Amino acid sequence: MAEVLVYVDHVDGAVRKPTLELLTLARRVGEPVAVALGAGAADTAARLAEHGAVKVLTHDASEYADYLVVPKVDALQAAVAQVSPAAVLVPSSAEGKEIAARLALRIGSGIITDAVDLEAGDDGLVATQSVFAASFTTKSRVAKGTPVITVKPNSAAVEAAPAAGTVEALAVTFSGQATGTKVTGRTARESTGRPELTEAAIVVSGGRGVNGAENFAIIEALADSLGAAVGASRAAVDAGWYPHTNQVGQTGKSVSPQLYIANGISGAIQHRAGMQTSKTIVAVNKDAEAPIFELVDFGVVGDLFDVVPQLTEEVKARKG
Amino acid sequence: MSLRIVVTVKYVPDATGDRHFADDLTVDRDDVDGLLSELDEYAVEQALQIAENSDDDVEVTVLTVGPEDAKDALRKALSMGADKAIHVEDDDLHGTDAIGTSLVLAKAIEKAGFDLVVSGMASTDGTMGVLPALLAERLGVPQVTLLSEVSVEGGTVRGRRDGDAASEQLEASLPAVVSVTDQSGEARYPSFKGIMAAKKKPVESWDLSDLDIEAEEVGLEGAWTKVEDAVARPARTAGTIVKDEGEGGKQLAAFLAERKFV
Numbered sequence: 001m002a003e004v005l006v007y008v009d010h011v012d013g014a015v016r017k018p019t020l021e022l023l024t025l026a027r028r029v030g031e032p033v034a035v036a037l038g039a040g041a042a043d044t045a046a047r048l049a050e051h052g053a054v055k056v057l058t059h060d061a062s063e064y065a066d067y068l069v070v071p072k073v074d075a076l077q078a079a080v081a082q083v084s085p086a087a088v089l090v091p092s093s094a095e096g097k098e099i100a101a102r103l104a105l106r107i108g109s110g111i112i113t114d115a116v117d118l119e120a121g122d123d124g125l126v127a128t129q130s131v132f133a134a135s136f137t138t139k140s141r142v143a144k145g146t147p148v149i150t151v152k153p154n155s156a157a158v159e160a161a162p163a164a165g166t167v168e169a170l171a172v173t174f175s176g177q178a179t180g181t182k183v184t185g186r187t188a189r190e191s192t193g194r195p196e197l198t199e200a201a202i203v204v205s206g207g208r209g210v211n212g213a214e215n216f217a218i219i220e221a222l223a224d225s226l227g228a229a230v231g232a233s234r235a236a237v238d239a240g241w242y243p244h245t246n247q248v249g250q251t252g253k254s255v256s257p258q259l260y261i262a263n264g265i266s267g268a269i270q271h272r273a274g275m276q277t278s279k280t281i282v283a284v285n286k287d288a289e290a291p292i293f294e295l296v297d298f299g300v301v302g303d304l305f306d307v308v309p310q311l312t313e314e315v316k317a318r319k320g
Numbered sequence: 321m322s323l324r325i326v327v328t329v330k331y332v333p334d335a336t337g338d339r340h341f342a343d344d345l346t347v348d349r350d351d352v353d354g355l356l357s358e359l360d361e362y363a364v365e366q367a368l369q370i371a372e373n374s375d376d377d378v379e380v381t382v383l384t385v386g387p388e389d390a391k392d393a394l395r396k397a398l399s400m401g402a403d404k405a406i407h408v409e410d411d412d413l414h415g416t417d418a419i420g421t422s423l424v425l426a427k428a429i430e431k432a433g434f435d436l437v438v439s440g441m442a443s444t445d446g447t448m449g450v451l452p453a454l455l456a457e458r459l460g461v462p463q464v465t466l467l468s469e470v471s472v473e474g475g476t477v478r479g480r481r482d483g484d485a486a487s488e489q490l491e492a493s494l495p496a497v498v499s500v501t502d503q504s505g506e507a508r509y510p511s512f513k514g515i516m517a518a519k520k521k522p523v524e525s526w527d528l529s530d531l532d533i534e535a536e537e538v539g540l541e542g543a544w545t546k547v548e549d550a551v552a553r554p555a556r557t558a559g560t561i562v563k564d565e566g567e568g569g570k571q572l573a574a575f576l577a578e579r580k581f582v
């Protein structure tokens with residue numbers, strides 16, 4: 001059976017959920033071979049094996065943390081040379097897309113970014129994408145070389161499918177470009193204890209209507225009652241009420257949760273671009289004409305300062 | 321010393337318009353008004369700030385690959401303050417994919433001569449966010465991308481990249497390719513004087529033969545990816561909308577319970 005390379009996104013050996021989703025997709029078309037790089041690479045193996053990785057190629061070197069992007073491209077290229085895979089799948093983060101693009105160019109292959117689904121077709125892998133702020137769904141395929149495809153979080157269900165997960169050391173020779181961009185400092189983000197925005201099953205967002213940083217406590221309380229991640233519109237971020245890492249939309253995160261709750265958000269095209277593919281959409285807005293209501297499964301026309309706390313209490317009461 | 325900055329800017333269909341596909345499954349650029357991609361305004365702005373903060377002799381060139389109308393994007397960038405513009409236009413470019421576009425841009429950047437390339441974080445139509453990395457790969461220079469802060473000093477470019485897990489300080493020697501996000505600072509509005517001055521600034525036009533690129537390497541036929549199908553997403557079925565008369569939160573909770581979220 002053909003092998004499919006899966007690039008592993010992990011933090012010190014803790015595999016992030018989108019990678020496990022890629023293993024599910026990879027199994028549709030072949031046998032997943034995972035590539036894990038950097039500190040803790042080998043620690044990823046057990047979890048990857050549980051989810052179907054037949055092999056885990058690992059390599060650790062200080063270059064992965066000390067220099068931007070290129071060392072990872074060098075390693076992935078070495079893995080492609082070793083495995084001759086049928087496809088290469090990479091999680092669709094900002095860095096993932098950059099790694100994938102440079103790899104594709106080097107190996108003479110076409111690249112598709114931000115796929116939301118993958119299936120085997122007559123002429124090879126077919127990727128589904130959601131474009132123009134999710135107003136169109138396209139099907140594309142790579143016409144030249146080994147398909148390199150980046151896949152968005154929440155594109156497939158994580159499934160357990162035990163496999164060997166044999167760890168093998170990957171031999172990597174860094175290119176001359178590897179040390180071009182030095183990382184001279186790094187400030188890790190503080191964990192909020194809430195689920196990762198792009199991976200969460202439920203996202204509760206606040207916009208300009210929240211009207212102040214201190215009022216985001218209302219949004220966070222609702223999020224916590226549901227075990228949700230917190231998002232924000234660009235208006236709320238630009239006002240300094242919530243961190244940019246939580247921005248949902250074209251220039252923020254793109255989310256596709258089971259449930260999206262928009263509070264005090266008008267629903268501008270750039271915001272919709274990042275949340276329109278959510279399965280169920282709910283909004284609270286005092287303006288009945290707000291465009292967000294065109295998207296909703298359930299909407300409440302009202303003041304969020306009345307509706308949201310009542311909702312939070314009711315959710316808590318129902319959960320007991 | 322002199323510093324040559326090339327800013328890559330894209331002419332895109334207006335995101336607030338009715339964007340759609342043409343019959344050959346390429347982005348329809350005829351029926352929808354186009355404009356300079358808003359995210360590339362940030363690139364122009366940062367290039368101008370680098371120029372203003374430099375003691376060197378700095379020249380800012382804006383470069384676009386696109387149809388006839390893409391000149392509008394160049395004019396806008398010139399009216400913001402860029403010095404000159406290059407327009408790569410050729411009928412054979414229709415349908416070019418990201419890899420092909422990176423070839424054309426890289427050849428044009430080399431022909432123009434550069435110390436620093438500044439790009440936007442992503443185009444607002446394709447939203448791939450891969451061109452800057454591809455340009456760095458092709459040009460064989462460092463990529464210092466997705467910066468929310470950037471500065472150039474004595475042949476070194478520095479910047480801050482706010483990633484998912486961490487905020488990173490980056491550093492590379494020139495020549496380099498930089499991309500900036502919309503967190504890098506508001507783009508200036510063209511002044512009346514700027515708009516008048518832009519009319520007299522030089523705009524060069526190059527085609528594929530000027531760049532030694534064969535028609536087969538680009539365009540729809542040369543693309544390494546194929547779009548096979550594009551369908552409008554079905555409109556979401558109209559949902560239930562209630563007016564809050566004191567029970568809105570409870571009604572919403574009941575809906576969430578019915579959908580098994582609580």
Ligand SMILES: Cc1cc2nc3c(=O)[nH]c(=O)nc-3n(C[C@H](O)[C@H](O)[C@H](O)COP(=O)(O)OP(=O)(O)OC[C@H]3O[C@@H](n4cnc5c(N)ncnc54)[C@H](O)[C@@H]3O)c2cc1C
Nearest residue numbers: 207208209233234235249250251252264266270286287304
């Ligand atoms: C290139 C570009 C990229 C962009 N990227 C993004 C992006 O990634 N993400 C993003 O979100 N935006 C983005 N934008 C901005 C976008 O166009 C909108 O400006 C933004 O989404 C508006 O945010 P908002 O809905 O919170 O604010 P507004 O549009 O001002 O809406 C606020 C809403 O809150 C309601 N409201 C006010 N008070 C209350 C109350 N007490 N109770 C209930 N409702 C209330 C109002 O009725 C209104 O509908 C981008 C724009 C550009 C040009």
Ligand SMILES: Nc1ncnc2c1ncn2[C@@H]1O[C@H](COP(=O)(O)O)[C@@H](O)[C@H]1O
Nearest residue numbers: 328329385439440442443448449450451
């Ligand atoms: N046709 C083009 N002409 C000039 N610059 C472009 C073009 N396409 C993309 N770019 C540049 O590359 C950046 C990223 O684009 P993309 O990878 O297409 O999302 C944009 O912000 C532009 O700076």
